[in-house]
Amino acid sequence: MTTASDHEGRASALIDFILGNIPLARDMQLRLHGYDGERLAFAAPLPPNVNDKGCAFGGSLVSLMTLCGWGLVELGLRERGEDCDVFVADSRVDYLAPVWEDFRTVATLAAESDWAAFLASLHSRGKARIEVRCEVPQADGTAAATLQARFVAKRRA
Amino acid sequence: MTTASDHEGRASALIDFILGNIPLARDMQLRLHGYDGERLAFAAPLPPNVNDKGCAFGGSLVSLMTLCGWGLVELGLRERGEDCDVFVADSRVDYLAPVWEDFRTVATLAAESDWAAFLASLHSRGKARIEVRCEVPQADGTAAATLQARFVAKRRA
Numbered sequence: 001m002t003t004a005s006d007h008e009g010r011a012s013a014l015i016d017f018i019l020g021n022i023p024l025a026r027d028m029q030l031r032l033h034g035y036d037g038e039r040l041a042f043a044a045p046l047p048p049n050v051n052d053k054g055c056a057f058g059g060s061l062v063s064l065m066t067l068c069g070w071g072l073v074e075l076g077l078r079e080r081g082e083d084c085d086v087f088v089a090d091s092r093v094d095y096l097a098p099v100w101e102d103f104r105t106v107a108t109l110a111a112e113s114d115w116a117a118f119l120a121s122l123h124s125r126g127k128a129r130i131e132v133r134c135e136v137p138q139a140d141g142t143a144a145a146t147l148q149a150r151f152v153a154k155r156r157a
Numbered sequence: 158m159t160t161a162s163d164h165e166g167r168a169s170a171l172i173d174f175i176l177g178n179i180p181l182a183r184d185m186q187l188r189l190h191g192y193d194g195e196r197l198a199f200a201a202p203l204p205p206n207v208n209d210k211g212c213a214f215g216g217s218l219v220s221l222m223t224l225c226g227w228g229l230v231e232l233g234l235r236e237r238g239e240d241c242d243v244f245v246a247d248s249r250v251d252y253l254a255p256v257w258e259d260f261r262t263v264a265t266l267a268a269e270s271d272w273a274a275f276l277a278s279l280h281s282r283g284k285a286r287i288e289v290r291c292e293v294p295q296a297d298g299t300a301a302a303t304l305q306a307r308f309v310a311k312r313r314a
Binding site: 017018021022023024025027028047048049050051052053057058059060062063064066067070085087088089090091092093094095098 | 174175178179180181182184185204205206207208209210214215216217219220221223224227242244245246247248249250251252255
């Protein structure tokens, strides 16, 4: 059985990997906010991610959402014993409201995606696509930004 | 008459503004590659923008393309005597090939957009949308990534 602390431990290891290998993630001061096996959340402080207007830079919002979506797929695969390279293929981003404070991103599978179909395709073809939804939640429950992205996983030789 | 050096001078001033006000743009080591009044190009070195695979981080590519698109709209408005706040509203990004070296982004208006209609809407409503296309060109002429984004300009009070 996978426990909550197993999930958090794997997510912490992934954050260490990201911070050790992606300089821009260090510059953004990305950190883990939470992971329960279905939802992955990253956080970042406003100051290193600010724009000329004093709110969050769109590039920081989309970078954090993309990394969070990528992390969800990476963790989901590792927890299922799969060793894959995962790439973002495309994304659609909506910037809905300015973000004036430290922020976080939350990634889940998109409504039309599921792990079973993704793994079946990966097993039969060695490669598969999965769609992830990510958002930057605000205090009132609405999203300040959303991303819907497709990721490709390829089994390592 | 606006000369080539007028365009470059305005674009250089915009780069200084970006580097002075957006920490992540400094971290990315963004610089001006060229501007002729219709096409704006930014460049960035690979090392600060690398990912765990040794190629360009998707967040860096989308950030540079988004900034380049924003810069094109900002410069076009300033050259036409307009004082506006410009925001990105939404974007569609396609990641087509990995980028293994220093890279640049080139922004132009999207085929369905033109300055005349944008300015007419801005004059009548104080607010207007314009669509920009941006890409990361490769040596063979194809794009490693493309972005199509809508920007909103609002006249400053």
